[in-house]
Amino acid sequence: MVKRTAKLSDVAAAAKVSLGTASNAFNRPELLRPELRDLIEKAARKLGYLGPDPKGRLLMGGKTNAIGFIPAGEMSVATAFNSPFLRKFLSGVAEVCEERGASLVVISGAEERKDWAIRNALVDGFILGHAEEVNLISVRRRKVPFVVMDLDAGPDVNSVGIAGREGARLAAQHMLDLGHRKFAIVSVLRKRGDAVWHSPGDRERQLSASYPLDYEKLDGYGDALATAGISLNSVPILECYPPSPWAEAGAHVLFERAPDATAILVMSDTNALGVLNVARERGIKVPDDVSVVGFDDAPDAITSSPPLTTIAQPLVEKGRLAANIVFDGFHSRHEIMPVKLIIRASTAFRSNA
Amino acid sequence: MVKRTAKLSDVAAAAKVSLGTASNAFNRPELLRPELRDLIEKAARKLGYLGPDPKGRLLMGGKTNAIGFIPAGEMSVATAFNSPFLRKFLSGVAEVCEERGASLVVISGAEERKDWAIRNALVDGFILGHAEEVNLISVRRRKVPFVVMDLDAGPDVNSVGIAGREGARLAAQHMLDLGHRKFAIVSVLRKRGDAVWHSPGDRERQLSASYPLDYEKLDGYGDALATAGISLNSVPILECYPPSPWAEAGAHVLFERAPDATAILVMSDTNALGVLNVARERGIKVPDDVSVVGFDDAPDAITSSPPLTTIAQPLVEKGRLAANIVFDGFHSRHEIMPVKLIIRASTAFRSNA
DNA sequence: GCAGAAAATTGAAGCGCTTCAAAGAAGGAA
DNA sequence: TTCCTTCTTTGAAGCGCTTCAATTTTCTGC
Numbered sequence: 001m002v003k004r005t006a007k008l009s010d011v012a013a014a015a016k017v018s019l020g021t022a023s024n025a026f027n028r029p030e031l032l033r034p035e036l037r038d039l040i041e042k043a044a045r046k047l048g049y050l051g052p053d054p055k056g057r058l059l060m061g062g063k064t065n066a067i068g069f070i071p072a073g074e075m076s077v078a079t080a081f082n083s084p085f086l087r088k089f090l091s092g093v094a095e096v097c098e099e100r101g102a103s104l105v106v107i108s109g110a111e112e113r114k115d116w117a118i119r120n121a122l123v124d125g126f127i128l129g130h131a132e133e134v135n136l137i138s139v140r141r142r143k144v145p146f147v148v149m150d151l152d153a154g155p156d157v158n159s160v161g162i163a164g165r166e167g168a169r170l171a172a173q174h175m176l177d178l179g180h181r182k183f184a185i186v187s188v189l190r191k192r193g194d195a196v197w198h199s200p201g202d203r204e205r206q207l208s209a210s211y212p213l214d215y216e217k218l219d220g221y222g223d224a225l226a227t228a229g230i231s232l233n234s235v236p237i238l239e240c241y242p243p244s245p246w247a248e249a250g251a252h253v254l255f256e257r258a259p260d261a262t263a264i265l266v267m268s269d270t271n272a273l274g275v276l277n278v279a280r281e282r283g284i285k286v287p288d289d290v291s292v293v294g295f296d297d298a299p300d301a302i303t304s305s306p307p308l309t310t311i312a313q314p315l316v317e318k319g320r321l322a323a324n325i326v327f328d329g330f331h332s333r334h335e336i337m338p339v340k341l342i343i344r345a346s347t348a349f350r351s352n353a
Numbered sequence: 354m355v356k357r358t359a360k361l362s363d364v365a366a367a368a369k370v371s372l373g374t375a376s377n378a379f380n381r382p383e384l385l386r387p388e389l390r391d392l393i394e395k396a397a398r399k400l401g402y403l404g405p406d407p408k409g410r411l412l413m414g415g416k417t418n419a420i421g422f423i424p425a426g427e428m429s430v431a432t433a434f435n436s437p438f439l440r441k442f443l444s445g446v447a448e449v450c451e452e453r454g455a456s457l458v459v460i461s462g463a464e465e466r467k468d469w470a471i472r473n474a475l476v477d478g479f480i481l482g483h484a485e486e487v488n489l490i491s492v493r494r495r496k497v498p499f500v501v502m503d504l505d506a507g508p509d510v511n512s513v514g515i516a517g518r519e520g521a522r523l524a525a526q527h528m529l530d531l532g533h534r535k536f537a538i539v540s541v542l543r544k545r546g547d548a549v550w551h552s553p554g555d556r557e558r559q560l561s562a563s564y565p566l567d568y569e570k571l572d573g574y575g576d577a578l579a580t581a582g583i584s585l586n587s588v589p590i591l592e593c594y595p596p597s598p599w600a601e602a603g604a605h606v607l608f609e610r611a612p613d614a615t616a617i618l619v620m621s622d623t624n625a626l627g628v629l630n631v632a633r634e635r636g637i638k639v640p641d642d643v644s645v646v647g648f649d650d651a652p653d654a655i656t657s658s659p660p661l662t663t664i665a666q667p668l669v670e671k672g673r674l675a676a677n678i679v680f681d682g683f684h685s686r687h688e689i690m691p692v693k694l695i696i697r698a699s700t701a702f703r704s705n706a
Numbered sequence: 707g708c709a710g711a712a713a714a715t716t717g718a719a720g721c722g723c724t725t726c727a728a729a730g731a732a733g734g735a736a
Numbered sequence: 737t738t739c740c741t742t743c744t745t746t747g748a749a750g751c752g753c754t755t756c757a758a759t760t761t762t763c764t765g766c
Contacts, residue, residue, distance in 0.1 A: 018716045050494035054473040055411050056752030059721040077447035087434050094430035098461040105458045108451040120407040122475040141403035371746045409722030412751040
């Protein structure tokens, strides 16, 4: 005899009150006479009833009191937690969740399972790390508010991005101001894999696995270089997957194939830190021999050696904004957050060449 | 005229099939004749029906396919994401979630709201960062599997801990082996606030806001020191809240009040890194003037300068184990994970005093 | 002690879906 | 043609709770 766990109706019966009253006893106790409340509580205790099951409540048009975060592309949640960039972003999201008394659901699972998870996640809205086609479709079906990060996915889709082109322009301009003329770019490879090298000169160069934001940054670098008469097309580009040890492997490729570059423009701090480490390893002095400028201002950009010059984006604020948009149920907000150049110690005047 | 969003029964009606069949069309399509299935799909499309609402399914005894993580005590989720310790632990948890196709819910909210969140979280189980009385009660009510970290909360409660006493013993013994005889201990203050200083000599010394694990470590230090005839009671203890800038503030207190200590035993790497930073700032050379040993082997222990000697605990494995215990629905497992001494560069032979 | 207002309780109708025993159809063997 | 399988589809019973209009009880003031 498996005795089912007691439910609200059992308690109501035991206390000889109606189901509605029993419900109120737990949710709006101020509505009933104290003595009745006691009676019900007593009955509940006797039956081992532990309060309303959230599953029941939910159905009645209830909120789940949680929002979901979907990491971009094939990124695993474990990777996400380890990314300084996402960590800071997520703390912004978490702050808002906390303020609103909601929980944060990190959706995991690769490919098909992820899609299933999106369709079934018990959340009131989503933050998409980036909009993959598939996910976007599934998210749309849910008919809940959502926001896409770093990508304009259409006028009817909330998005929060940054002034990527402007940021990149600032980074490159900074290098130009320091007298640099020999550049190399490290772009972000958005899927796990070996770094991809793009030699200068090929007008049709296409990055292999990049996001729109990465192209924006490329344009921004180009904007600045153009003012000095340098064609973006003459600059080599390395696409590199940021997590360790890919960043380091990529950095080695970089130093081997572009040994004469004195200014390295990196689209992500994680990659930039990899460059710094490998430079040290190879006896290349930063910033004496080579200057490096990153992007994002991840938390460890400040503690690296040397501390990294980078383009800061307001990561925590970005997370907060995204979360608030979802909680407030907006439907077509497009926010672009400002960026700024943070000069630390990884850039210096070009040494006399 | 607000037109309610279509539900499964509408689809069934439109396709002139029973509710049950409609349900199967979406969940076990192989059960129906292909043509019927098409019919239903067509009807669904026409009505703008986007597939079964997870809320409905849930009620039918369904799993939520998610487990919840409850940060210890008053720690905010934002803080949790920024703690190197928890980050690594959580990536272990996330790995398992991913393998099992489940999501990870990070429960937030302070005090009362948190309790509400626990009672209402849509999860199949919990991992408790630490067992606070209140939370434990609420978690219990949920009648779902859960596991408590770093604390034995009773025989019927799953727990995953580490060999804290042994680890601390190793740390202190290492210092003894290096010839140190003047110690200071930095313990973990488990609530936000200024560091608390405990002078040596008071036999009744009670830490003010510490967890059982912290006392275990204290015992471990004591075990080792005893072998050298040093009484734990003669060693000053600083209790310090680990996040920045408290760690640094605490470290200043430490150096002011225990200027003659040459060996600092720190119960958390986060605090140890604070000590390292402040030492540098004050011109104290580590490990030449002072040796420091941490605990946890947080990710940044390896990149600090100098790299931190510490007691490693298998954080990722710990997260994995905890998650698996919850998913597998165990009820009284008590696991203790091993620790080991990792010698890096923050400890050295005592300089001739 | 009574009418009317205020407070407390009830009951029934869902919320949207899954499940499962049972009924119905279609197909084969005799 | 009839009986027995096997494959499909149905129907009804929940899952556990909330809500709200309607009803009943209790309280006020005179």
